[in-house]
Amino acid sequence: MAARDPRRLLRVVAMAVVGVTLFATGLWILSDDPGAAGGSVVTGQATSDDPVRAGLQRCNDLGSAALDDAGCRAAWAENRRRFFGSSDSRNHPGRTPSPAMPTTQEDR
Structure with a gap:
């Protein structure tokens, strides 16, 4: 009785699982819904109260033309300043500057 061979049954089940997985993956890839992966997608129509974010x-949206746009350069500079922080401690009165690293062996 070849139909009751456990190795053959296991092989058929494994092939079925692989087939269903490939089919589901193909449907997911061809899906028109960009949120099908479970992540959120931010579109250009999102409104923001932050003028820097709106400028960015x-x-x-401008694409490569933004490289020559003065407004984009200002928005990028402000975004860098926000991300990296300001090196001027007067802008952040609550923040204390970190001590300088020792430069010689005796200072260590």
């Missing part, structure tokens, strides 16, 4: 979105 405008620069993104």
Whole structure:
């Protein structure tokens, strides 16, 4: 009785699982819904109260023309300042500057 061979049954089940997995993956890849992966997608139509964020979105919409746009350069500079922080401690009165690293062996 070849139909009751456990190795053959296991092989058929494994092939079926692989087939269903490939089919589901193909459907997921061809899906028109960009949120099908479970992540959120931010579109250009998102509104923001932050003018820098709105400027960055405008620069993104401009594409490579944004490289020559003065408004985009200002928005990028402000975004860098926000991300990296200001090196001027007067802008952040609550923040104390970190001590300088020792430069000689005796200072260590």
